Amino acid sequence: MKFKEKVSHLECDTCARRFAPQEVELTCPDCGPDLGTLTVRYHYDKIKAVLTPEALAGNREPSHWRYLDILPVSGRPESLHPRVGWTPLYHLPKLGLGNLWIKDDGVNPSASFKDRASSVGVARAVEEKRAVITAASTGNAASSVSLFAACAKMRAVIFVPETAPQAKVAQLLIFGAEVLAVRGTYDQAFDLCLQTALERGWYCRNTAVNPYLGEGKKTAALEICEQLGFDPPDRVFVSVGDGCIIGGLWKGFCDFKKLGLIDRLPRLYGVQAAGSAPLVKAFEKGEKVAAPLRQASTCADSICVGQPRDHIKALRAVYESGGGMLAVEDDEILAAMRDLARRAGIFAEPAGAAGFAGLCRLVSEGGIDPQERVVVLVTGNGLKDVQTAISAVDRKPVPVDANVEAVRSVLK
Amino acid sequence: MKFKEKVSHLECDTCARRFAPQEVELTCPDCGPDLGTLTVRYHYDKIKAVLTPEALAGNREPSHWRYLDILPVSGRPESLHPRVGWTPLYHLPKLGLGNLWIKDDGVNPSASFKDRASSVGVARAVEEKRAVITAASTGNAASSVSLFAACAKMRAVIFVPETAPQAKVAQLLIFGAEVLAVRGTYDQAFDLCLQTALERGWYCRNTAVNPYLGEGKKTAALEICEQLGFDPPDRVFVSVGDGCIIGGLWKGFCDFKKLGLIDRLPRLYGVQAAGSAPLVKAFEKGEKVAAPLRQASTCADSICVGQPRDHIKALRAVYESGGGMLAVEDDEILAAMRDLARRAGIFAEPAGAAGFAGLCRLVSEGGIDPQERVVVLVTGNGLKDVQTAISAVDRKPVPVDANVEAVRSVLK
Numbered sequence: 001m002k003f004k005e006k007v008s009h010l011e012c013d014t015c016a017r018r019f020a021p022q023e024v025e026l027t028c029p030d031c032g033p034d035l036g037t038l039t040v041r042y043h044y045d046k047i048k049a050v051l052t053p054e055a056l057a058g059n060r061e062p063s064h065w066r067y068l069d070i071l072p073v074s075g076r077p078e079s080l081h082p083r084v085g086w087t088p089l090y091h092l093p094k095l096g097l098g099n100l101w102i103k104d105d106g107v108n109p110s111a112s113f114k115d116r117a118s119s120v121g122v123a124r125a126v127e128e129k130r131a132v133i134t135a136a137s138t139g140n141a142a143s144s145v146s147l148f149a150a151c152a153k154m155r156a157v158i159f160v161p162e163t164a165p166q167a168k169v170a171q172l173l174i175f176g177a178e179v180l181a182v183r184g185t186y187d188q189a190f191d192l193c194l195q196t197a198l199e200r201g202w203y204c205r206n207t208a209v210n211p212y213l214g215e216g217k218k219t220a221a222l223e224i225c226e227q228l229g230f231d232p233p234d235r236v237f238v239s240v241g242d243g244c245i246i247g248g249l250w251k252g253f254c255d256f257k258k259l260g261l262i263d264r265l266p267r268l269y270g271v272q273a274a275g276s277a278p279l280v281k282a283f284e285k286g287e288k289v290a291a292p293l294r295q296a297s298t299c300a301d302s303i304c305v306g307q308p309r310d311h312i313k314a315l316r317a318v319y320e321s322g323g324g325m326l327a328v329e330d331d332e333i334l335a336a337m338r339d340l341a342r343r344a345g346i347f348a349e350p351a352g353a354a355g356f357a358g359l360c361r362l363v364s365e366g367g368i369d370p371q372e373r374v375v376v377l378v379t380g381n382g383l384k385d386v387q388t389a390i391s392a393v394d395r396k397p398v399p400v401d402a403n404v405e406a407v408r409s410v411l412k
Numbered sequence: 413m414k415f416k417e418k419v420s421h422l423e424c425d426t427c428a429r430r431f432a433p434q435e436v437e438l439t440c441p442d443c444g445p446d447l448g449t450l451t452v453r454y455h456y457d458k459i460k461a462v463l464t465p466e467a468l469a470g471n472r473e474p475s476h477w478r479y480l481d482i483l484p485v486s487g488r489p490e491s492l493h494p495r496v497g498w499t500p501l502y503h504l505p506k507l508g509l510g511n512l513w514i515k516d517d518g519v520n521p522s523a524s525f526k527d528r529a530s531s532v533g534v535a536r537a538v539e540e541k542r543a544v545i546t547a548a549s550t551g552n553a554a555s556s557v558s559l560f561a562a563c564a565k566m567r568a569v570i571f572v573p574e575t576a577p578q579a580k581v582a583q584l585l586i587f588g589a590e591v592l593a594v595r596g597t598y599d600q601a602f603d604l605c606l607q608t609a610l611e612r613g614w615y616c617r618n619t620a621v622n623p624y625l626g627e628g629k630k631t632a633a634l635e636i637c638e639q640l641g642f643d644p645p646d647r648v649f650v651s652v653g654d655g656c657i658i659g660g661l662w663k664g665f666c667d668f669k670k671l672g673l674i675d676r677l678p679r680l681y682g683v684q685a686a687g688s689a690p691l692v693k694a695f696e697k698g699e700k701v702a703a704p705l706r707q708a709s710t711c712a713d714s715i716c717v718g719q720p721r722d723h724i725k726a727l728r729a730v731y732e733s734g735g736g737m738l739a740v741e742d743d744e745i746l747a748a749m750r751d752l753a754r755r756a757g758i759f760a761e762p763a764g765a766a767g768f769a770g771l772c773r774l775v776s777e778g779g780i781d782p783q784e785r786v787v788v789l790v791t792g793n794g795l796k797d798v799q800t801a802i803s804a805v806d807r808k809p810v811p812v813d814a815n816v817e818a819v820r821s822v823l824k
Contacts, residue, residue, distance in 0.1 A: 060472075062474050062498075081502050081503075081504070081756075081757070082500070082502070082757045082758070083500040083519070086474075088494070088495040090493050090494075091493075092493070104521075107495075107519050107520075107521065108519075109516075109519065109757060109758075110759070111523075111793070111795060147753075147757045147759070148757065150753065150754045150755070150757055151756075151757040157823070159819075160809070162809075162811065166798055166802070167579075167795055167798045169809060170794075170798040170801045170802050170805075171759060171794070171795070171801075172809075173801075173802065173805040173807055173808070173809070174749065174750065174753040174754075174759055174794060174801050174804065174805055175753050175754060175757070175759070176750075176753070176754040178807075178810070179807075179808075179809040179810065180809070180810050180812045180819065180822060180823075181809035181810065181811045181812065182812055182813075182814050183811060183812065183813050183814055184813075184814030185814075188814040189814075192814065192815075192816060192819050195816055196816070196819055196820075196823070337586065338586065338588075341559075341562065341586040341587050341588070342562045342586075342587060342588040343562070344493075344563070345493070345494045345521065345559045345560065345562055345563040345587070346494070346521075347522070347559070347583060347586055347587070381523070381795065382582075382583070382586060383523060383579055383583070383793065383795035383796065384795065386578055386579045386582040386798075389582045389583075389585075389586050390578070390582050390585065392586065393582075393585040393586055395585055395590075395591075396585070396591075397572070397574075397581060397584075397585070397591040397592070397593035398590070398591065398592050398593065399574065399593045399595060400592045400593065400594055400595065401594075401595050401596075402594050402595055402596030402597075402600040402601075402604065403604075404604060404607055404608070407571075407592065407604050407608055408608075410592060411569070411592075411608070
């Protein structure tokens with residue numbers, strides 16, 4: 001189906017005003033970029049006829065493009081070949097939970113969850129015939145969009161805070177993106193990017209303000225449902241920075257429910273680092289919007305966000321689902337990294353392990369019944385930030401001379 | 413099928429003497445560890461009856477365990493859950509070649525091809541009820557075996573040269589391995605590891621001397637055949653250090669031909685870095701064994717090997733297949749990294765890109781017909797060695813103050 005046969009309209013997250021897709025550039029003109037983020041609505045009845053369990057079972061494509069029927073693009077541009085999504089969902093009974101699954105999104109092409117959104121974003125930019133795509137990012141979204149822009153032969157201009165980890169910057173450069181290292185925070189880089197995009201007519205991949213990106217992110221929820229035989233879990237845990245991933249997941253579960261593919265919805269839990277937890281604060285006060293922090297600080301660079309741009313969708317996800325927002329200390333994140341690696345064989349970046357840290361916290365507080373079915377999403381590969389991984393481990397290599405006596409005495 | 417129903421015998425690569433699997437620890441006692449590497453032979457007739465295209469088409473498991481019928485283990489231990497193999501094979505017409513495919517093995521669980529061998533090695537160690545597994549490695553094999561040992565709750569002791577890249581060492585530590593950083597070369601680390609394994613009865617994952625590891629590596633060849641509809645390519649290019657990967661690939665193609673699943677064999681091309689090319693030297697002289705170099709040097713750490721441990725199988729692969737061994741300069745490897753990233757969206761580590769560099773060399777020399785069907789194997793993810801990636805790029809981030817005028821003046 002073509003885009004316009006599938007997409008019905010865009011809907012403002014605050015005033016609920018409806019827009020035809022071509023009517024609006026990014027956000028609701030009345031509510032602005034902070035409150036006026038938009039949600040994509042589809043012609044669900046039409047899609048229901050084609051997106052069935054049987055159709056999916058017959059579709060061998062092991063990528064998130066298996067859900068093209070409910071994605072806001074007419075087709076998958078051939079140039080966007082890298083295999084995104086359909087990531088493994090490992091059944092790993094742990095923590096006293098008999099039904100725990102961990103979904104490893106670190107095995108995506110650029111080694112993070114963000115490839116789901118970037119691939120859809122670049123596909124939209126291709127369909128809109130844009131020459132340049134731009135993004136602000138703590139790193140993962142940027143490296144991801146750079147990868148897909150390279151495939152589509154599209155110019156990419158990326159705004160990163162100058163503190164972004166080297167591995168992520170290396171990815172940007174090798175993919176040929178132009179990188180502006182902003183002497184400031186991620187929040188400042190975001191505003192500069194948005195303003196530049198509007199000034200120059202560049203396609204803006206910034207999360208939250210571009211309604212189509214969350215549609216890419218929702219595919220993880222669709223996969224969880226399909227991989228569990230359309231029997232959704234009771235709870236889902238995921239790390240939260242801007243709030244786009246949890247918002248996207250909720251959209252995915254709700255879309256599948258509207259299509260009749262699942263008959264109930266899971267409770268979603270967003271996990272923030274204690275030093276960067278504006279959404280947790282808002283949740284604890286029962287508020288629908290988050291007040292920005294003056295300063296955010298955590299070892300988990302991907303969720304070090306003072307002003308969560310997708311706060312409305314994120315908070316709605318936890319309120320509507322009956323879930324919650326939790327804060328964990330950096331030490332708990334590092335412990336979760338060790339535990340995921342040593343017990344599950346998954347090397348996660350700090351933000352990637354934060355969702356698991358949140359689950360551990362809730363279990364230790366007795367907040368989960370051992371019978372519940374729980375999914376934790378790992379959002380990025382540990383190779384993205386090796387320095388923090390090294391700080392997470394309690395052992396070091398043992399230097400040894402190159403002879404067998406030296407080895408014997410070390411091993412003793 | 414159980415191991416002993418499938419595996420017929422082990423055969424010495426030099427004297428062709430046959431051994432029952434339980435008769436021998438690692439290599440042929442007559443020919444020794446350098447010349448007496450062994451090849452695993454199966455009861456092909458029995459396997460032929462079960463391993464058919466129809467059986468494979470019906471097997472939805474998207475991992476290399478789909479080939480369990482022709483792997484030297486009785487079953488896949490449940491603890492070894494990480495999804496290895498069934499990596500994407502991208503059709504990317506480039507370099508004037510209409511039929512070029514690139515297989516990206518950087519998306520394996522530990523981000524390298526070595527997971528194929530390590531998963532089979534640890535599965536064997538589990539079946540043999542070993543308590544400790546050990547390996548010497550330039551990095552990738554070590555991080556890979558550490559991952560699977562962690563899953564199997566097996567102690568892992570790893571010998572690395574002290575120069576191994578930090579990202580790879582970080583992986584070892586986070587997976588809980590004990591790491592000995594040998595003040596010496598990879599070649600010395602290899603010998604120390606082998607001797608320690610034999611002294612202590614530890615399971616030795618060292619490539620070449622353990623005949624079962626190549627069986628894991630062969631699965632990439634099996635996947636290439638299946639992914640191309642059992643119509644094998646004309647040529648396959650892959651980087652070569654110890655020579656195990658190319659030896660394993662050849663074994664895979666030959667096994668599939670013995671099973672009647674393909675009717676012809678591709679020509680295999682091994683690509684070494686010019687500063688570390690003992691197999692190229694041997695090939696140019698028409699020799700069946702490689703003389704060790706005094707010193708090896710290249711930016712591609714994974715193939716920086718002076719004494720290629722699997723020289724016999726590697727040279728046999730190129731002689732028997734009618735392929736060859738090529739050397740490329742480090743500059744060509746760095747150019748291949750840029751090209752793979754910017755045109756194919758694949759971020760490869762230097763050794764991972766060397767196979768592609770070899771293909772570029774052969775194309776530039778007019779050595780390939782544009783109609784030929786060519787596969788290039790990318791063996792590891794660029795995140796494994798970010799420093800070299802940065803040295804490969806011709807641009808740097810542009811620092812910019814956090815205000816819109818500064819951005820405008822930089823973008824101009």
